[in-house]
Amino acid sequence: MDGGKFDQEPVTEEQLLAQGYRKYQGEGIDIYYNKDICAHIGNCVRGNSEIFEVGRRPWIIPDNGSVAIASYIVDTCPSGALKYVIKK
Template sequence: MKEKELLDLGYKKYSGDNIDIFFHQEICEHSGKCINGSNKVFDTDRRPWIVADNENYEKVKNIIHQCPSGALKYILK
């Protein structure tokens, strides 16, 4: 999907140097796969709770692929 499509669907964008992460709160099933995958990138105690550049973008991609609900998406730059 393209950025505009994701934003139009209600996803929020978190920008990084190599990857942009998109999150849709209403779709999230709270499985914890993102937080357990990397609390450096995904940390609900921090604002913003997603910091895309806190891990290698390949690791971030792999974590997002594990999201069971589709609440997390990404676009590589």
């Protein structure tokens, strides 16, 4: 799953918010999460428990890892519940 794209096109914040994703802001990357899509497979928390930690608020802190790691982990999400927008 490509967490930076929707239907092969770069994903935008406007699309994500309109589709019910919640934004977790970081310095170099914003991560978006849609709990209604999440399949609770756990690839995110297993992939990096500093960025993704269930039970913490906020449960996603993008700046707890590099942009490369954050985007890599989001790409392992099988359901599309996680997306990201890398900032320029």
